[in-house]
Amino acid sequence: MLTARERRRALAGGGLALAGMLLFAALATVALLRTGLAARGDPLFDPYLWRVLRFTVLQAVLSAMLSVLLAIPFARALARQPHFPGRVWLVRLLALPLGLPVITGALGLLEVWGRKGWANSLLHLLGVPEPISIYGLSGILLAHVFFNFPLCARLLLAGLERLPAEYWLLSSNLGFTPWQLFLHVEWPEIRRQVPGMAGLVLMLAATSFTLVLLLGGGPAATTLEVAIYQALRFDFDPPRAVSLALLQIALTGSLLLLLSFLSGREEEGTSLTLSPRRPDGRTAGRRLADGLTLALGTLFILLPLSAILASGLKADLVRLVSEPLFLRALATSLAIALPAGALAVLLAVAITGLRLTLLETSNGRGLTARLARLAPGAASLILLFPPTVLGTGWFLMAGPSRVESVAPFLVVTINGLMAFPFVLRILEPAITSHRLRTARLAASLGITGSNRLRRIDWPGLKRPVWMGLCFGAALSIGDLGAVALFSSDRLITLPWLLYSRMGSYRTEDAAGLALLLALLCLALTLGGTPAGNRKPSHDS
Amino acid sequence: MTARLNGILSTFLTAAVAATLLTAPARAADKELTIYTYESFTSEWGPGPKVKEAFEKTCDCTVNYVSVADGVALLSRLKLEGAESKADIVLGLDTNLVAEARETGLFAASGVDTAATKVPGDFKDDIFVPYDYGHFAVIYDTQTLKNPPKSLKELVEGDPAQKIAIEDPRTSTPGLGLLLWVKSVYGDKAPEAWAKLKNRVLTVTPGWSEAYGLFTKGEAPMVLSYVTSPAYHMVEEKTDRYQAAAFSEGHYIQIEVAGMLKGSHDKDLAQSFLRFMISPAFQDIIPTTNWMMPVTATSTPLPDAFGKLVTPSKTFLMAPEEVARNRKAWVDEWLAAMSLK
Numbered sequence: 001m002l003t004a005r006e007r008r009r010a011l012a013g014g015g016l017a018l019a020g021m022l023l024f025a026a027l028a029t030v031a032l033l034r035t036g037l038a039a040r041g042d043p044l045f046d047p048y049l050w051r052v053l054r055f056t057v058l059q060a061v062l063s064a065m066l067s068v069l070l071a072i073p074f075a076r077a078l079a080r081q082p083h084f085p086g087r088v089w090l091v092r093l094l095a096l097p098l099g100l101p102v103i104t105g106a107l108g109l110l111e112v113w114g115r116k117g118w119a120n121s122l123l124h125l126l127g128v129p130e131p132i133s134i135y136g137l138s139g140i141l142l143a144h145v146f147f148n149f150p151l152c153a154r155l156l157l158a159g160l161e162r163l164p165a166e167y168w169l170l171s172s173n174l175g176f177t178p179w180q181l182f183l184h185v186e187w188p189e190i191r192r193q194v195p196g197m198a199g200l201v202l203m204l205a206a207t208s209f210t211l212v213l214l215l216g217g218g219p220a221a222t223t224l225e226v227a228i229y230q231a232l233r234f235d236f237d238p239p240r241a242v243s244l245a246l247l248q249i250a251l252t253g254s255l256l257l258l259l260s261f262l263s264g265r266e267e268e269g270t271s272l273t274l275s276p277r278r279p280d281g282r283t284a285g286r287r288l289a290d291g292l293t294l295a296l297g298t299l300f301i302l303l304p305l306s307a308i309l310a311s312g313l314k315a316d317l318v319r320l321v322s323e324p325l326f327l328r329a330l331a332t333s334l335a336i337a338l339p340a341g342a343l344a345v346l347l348a349v350a351i352t353g354l355r356l357t358l359l360e361t362s363n364g365r366g367l368t369a370r371l372a373r374l375a376p377g378a379a380s381l382i383l384l385f386p387p388t389v390l391g392t393g394w395f396l397m398a399g400p401s402r403v404e405s406v407a408p409f410l411v412v413t414i415n416g417l418m419a420f421p422f423v424l425r426i427l428e429p430a431i432t433s434h435r436l437r438t439a440r441l442a443a444s445l446g447i448t449g450s451n452r453l454r455r456i457d458w459p460g461l462k463r464p465v466w467m468g469l470c471f472g473a474a475l476s477i478g479d480l481g482a483v484a485l486f487s488s489d490r491l492i493t494l495p496w497l498l499y500s501r502m503g504s505y506r507t508e509d510a511a512g513l514a515l516l517l518a519l520l521c522l523a524l525t526l527g528g529t530p531a532g533n534r535k536p537s538h539d540s
Numbered sequence: 541m542t543a544r545l546n547g548i549l550s551t552f553l554t555a556a557v558a559a560t561l562l563t564a565p566a567r568a569a570d571k572e573l574t575i576y577t578y579e580s581f582t583s584e585w586g587p588g589p590k591v592k593e594a595f596e597k598t599c600d601c602t603v604n605y606v607s608v609a610d611g612v613a614l615l616s617r618l619k620l621e622g623a624e625s626k627a628d629i630v631l632g633l634d635t636n637l638v639a640e641a642r643e644t645g646l647f648a649a650s651g652v653d654t655a656a657t658k659v660p661g662d663f664k665d666d667i668f669v670p671y672d673y674g675h676f677a678v679i680y681d682t683q684t685l686k687n688p689p690k691s692l693k694e695l696v697e698g699d700p701a702q703k704i705a706i707e708d709p710r711t712s713t714p715g716l717g718l719l720l721w722v723k724s725v726y727g728d729k730a731p732e733a734w735a736k737l738k739n740r741v742l743t744v745t746p747g748w749s750e751a752y753g754l755f756t757k758g759e760a761p762m763v764l765s766y767v768t769s770p771a772y773h774m775v776e777e778k779t780d781r782y783q784a785a786a787f788s789e790g791h792y793i794q795i796e797v798a799g800m801l802k803g804s805h806d807k808d809l810a811q812s813f814l815r816f817m818i819s820p821a822f823q824d825i826i827p828t829t830n831w832m833m834p835v836t837a838t839s840t841p842l843p844d845a846f847g848k849l850v851t852p853s854k855t856f857l858m859a860p861e862e863v864a865r866n867r868k869a870w871v872d873e874w875l876a877a878m879s880l881k
């Protein structure tokens with residue numbers, strides 16, 4: 001239902017976004033390969049690499065499965081119970097863990113689940129003599145689930161809340177049992193979301209580095225990302241690093257392709273009714289079961305966060321926040337995170353626009369439609385490009401004399417690219433259903449172009465856009481990756497400061513900074529979920 | 541919507557650029573000395589700020605730091621930049637990186653007389669000048685570990701329930717240090733030693749910070765760090781709780797060095813910095829800021845805490861070339877031993 005001009009614009013925008021991303025990654029790769037720094041010529045596929053590949057895939061697949069499987073009951077319970085005190089805060093909390101710096105989250109988890117953690121102290125009180133050790137695959141999975149399950153639950157919840165009210169009305173009229181309700185109403189929506197979500201967790205887990213080493217217990221737990229880091233930083237063998245990065249993309253990419261076959265039908269529901277009244281979730285038994293599910297899930301997220309709070313409060317927070325260096329780091333962090341979030345939103349909007357336009361022009365059939373459906377997933381593969389590889393490549397392109405002046409832009413771009421796949425998961429479903437809902441009407445009323453943007457699209461989409469921006473910024477603010485590479489004294493961010501204190505024995509200060517960073521992330525997620533967001537819809 | 545976002549984006553980018561410009565250093569004197577170093581050297585409690593102040597008093601120049609994560613990153617950065625590098629001085633490589641650094645061909649002979657420096661292990665080099673050193677040591681928590689190991693052998697064969705956090709030799713210099721330490725003591729039997737020690741290893745962290753963080757959190761009663769680490773806790777936190785275990789076989793040493801580059805635009809200035817580096821004015825700053833041992837006599841005695849530190853009976857140090865030649869094979873050996881079920 002787009003005019004020819006709108007169609008051209010959407011295609012150009014999406015094409016530009018895709019081409020830009022591809023070019024950014026390709027240029028970095030070429031720069032690295034052209035260094036002329038001799039490859040050591042060690043064979044790429046030695047037994048070590050095979051072991052690393054096996055372990056990378058094993059832990060990534062398990063992490064994705066666990067995160068998604070746990071998110072489904074949690075999101076369903078949350079969707080079934082739209083009214084209870086603290087619900088808004090619980091929803092906000094779900095966006096928090098992934099925004100935390102990895103080391104902060106890991107230390108929080110260990111405070112709870114470590115050898116000397118709360119759980120083991122409790123077991124000790126109960127008379128269990130030997131502490132239970134999580135180091136190894138179980139620790140890695142625990143951490144990946146802690147970081148990813150909340151986001152999965154958040155995305156699923158958004159999907160379930162987007163279901164048209166008529167579905168509930170109809171199923172209530174038909175007298176559906178809870179099982180039938182699940183099968184015919186909830187499952188199709190969940191199934192539509194699972195491949196994308198599982199894909200995200202899979203990519204994050206496959207590229208996990210610090211968590212894997214820290215909680216893996218030894219080098220038997222090594223991911224490709226560790227090998228890439230080793231090749232680039234310790235052995236300084238750029239060609240090997242590039243080969244490993246491409247291998248990582250090929251491997252995880254093919255897993256994602258497998259996943260995409262799972263996906264269900266396209267979204268087709270349209271509804272203008274805003275407050276669905278779910279027929280289920282009101283019996284006492286249901287409420288009790290849901291309450292229990294929610295309590296367990298919340299406890300799992302909340303305990304490590306409380307550990308971060310508890311250690312952070314021991315620090316001299318007043319002194320910390322009044323230090324000029326802290327204020328500078330805060331300003332720098334925001335100056336990087338907000339544009340990075342905005343870039344992620346722009347890319348997500350452009351690529352969703354491309355997908356929808358291609359689907360519309362092809363009527364959802366043929367090669368064009370198939371390519372259109374693959375576009376968002378393919379663009380998300382950028383997450384598999386290690387920031388160290390991108391950064392080092394661009395470092396070479398810029399050259400020593402210019403690197404300081406372009407570093408801020410490169411850091412923003414890399415952070416934006418890394419946040420993009422997540423923001424896409426938030427925006428794509430929202431834009432798709434907005435389009436389904438408004439396209440015919442807008443066309444029949446003859447509202448097009450900027451009028452349509454101003455009167456229909458912006459009011460309908462400003463909430464998800466704002467949420468995507470905040471979430472993208474939260475993801476970027478806790479990230480050390482790209483900054484560490486260009487580290488210069490002008491680019492001191494909060495995670496950099498945190499690591500700096502940890503590296504000079506100031507563990508207490510580091511704990512304080514971790515708490516402040518967590519609060520900052522929380523503040524950003526407030527932007528994503530304004531109070532009063534109990535109205536389970538996306539229109540304002 | 542897109543137009544609005546574009547507006548927001550450009551506002552933020554402008555803000556970012558403004559922030560960058562505002563923090564640009566003031567350029568006072570005409571002469572400039574650019575030092576590439578690691579981040580904990582230039583942090584506000586590191587030696588960096590005091591060194592800058594002290595040297596600027598003598599040289600009528602401005603010292604600029606460019607800091608990266610650690611010694612390894614320093615070398616990578618230099619390789620990335622090649623001959624175009626703006627660095628006059630690279631400060632913060634350790635002896636294990638020296639052979640590779642020399643191979644880049646970017647460094648110039650220092651021309652500095654290092655006769656006055658006293659470093660265990662007798663490190664001498666015509667390019668790289670040592671500025672501090674520290675022996676690796678197992679630091680333990682006296683509150684939870686009553687019988688610390690008295691030798692590497694005891695560490696290897698001790699109670700597996702008493703854990704140690706170590707660093708990964710693939711990603712960190714202390715990790716590589718422990719690898720070389722075990723190799724120095726056990727030689728060909730190193731894989732067997734690692735296979736045993738493996739049961740005591742709580743986890744292998746990517747860097748020193750994470751391992752030390754686990755240790756101070758109480759997750760592990762032992763951590764691989766430096767003989768000088770307890771000095772920090774004694775001086776800054778007034779506590780004797782964390783102590784180094786003296787090992788009867790001896791300790792492996794880490795010696796930190798600096799060198800000047802062939803491409804330096806002011807070689808005289810660079811050389812005068814290297815000379816300054818082994819003078820009391822620089823050496824006085826090192827102990828309580830970098831928490832390492834000075835290489836020449838300081839003008840005032842070291843704080844009492846340093847007198848209480850373990851003095852290793854023997855120092856292990858392998859030639860840089862030997863390390864460079866064997867590192868890959870030894871890391872592979874370590875990987876195999878540590879990955880055994």
